[in-house]
Amino acid sequence: MPLIKLNRRGQGVGDGPVGYLLSSTDHKGNERDPLPEILSGEPFITIAAIDSSEFKHRYISGTIAYSIDDAPTFKQQKQAMEDCEALWFAGIDNYKERIPILWVRHEDKDRVELNFVIPRIDL
Secondary structure (H helix, E strand, C coil): CCEEEECCCCCCCCHHHHHHHHCCECCCCCECCCCCEEEECCHHHHHHHHHHCCCCCCEEEEEEEEEHHHCCCHHHHHHHHHHHHHHHCCCCCCHHHHCCCEEEEEECCCEEEEEEEEECCCC
């Protein structure tokens, strides 16, 4: 069963959250092995959308985390991402074309994480 966490960040430039998710090191400076994998979205578009926002809170980020023993298959990961997006953007037509969501997968010895960054802007 996954754990879903929303981060308490959301201010600042887009390179902060996107750069962290794509970095070869974690928050402690340890090398990530395997390296982060982009599952969906375009980092540069997500950064540009965040940076173009004039709101104080420019983005939302979070994680869907699984124990390594419960690691989802690629198909299950895709389904989890689609289910979350359908819930978050219910009633918004063509949200995939209007909101540049970035999904990045992290894996280590303990868990598998599906991380997301969502600009708080409708293109």
